Amino acid sequence: MSEKTKTNSSSVVSLTMGILSILIPFLGLLLGVFGVFASRKATKEIEATREDGRGLAISGLICSSVGIVMQLFVVLGYIAFFSLTTVNVG
Template structure:
């Protein structure tokens, strides 16, 4: 009987944080960075230990990257909006 490989827990956490980084304003920037780091760590662990979850880690990397980009644009937008409204 062949045992099934376990799913890497960092991969699951990185995907969760990546999704939350897209959905939660401002705090999502921090969550995206943490998710990005965890997904890179998960990919390296998966290569060494032969665990499952490479797709989850890759999805977490993509979602975290998208979340970081969205949050950066949101922060820049807030700064631009409030700097323009206080000038006039």
């Protein structure tokens, strides 16, 4: 018989934060950072306790990283847009 193992809850949190970091503007930057920390925590817990969820933790890390990069581009785009509009007005 195969033994059912528990899925690590931090890995689920990291994937959720990673997906939300892609979808929610501005707040997604903060969610992405939290997702990276949750992913690293989940990976360490999974190695120590032999729980399931390693794939979720890795997916959470990837989604969080993509979300952070996307949100940085959005923030830099807003900064560039508003800096250029204020220069041309005067």
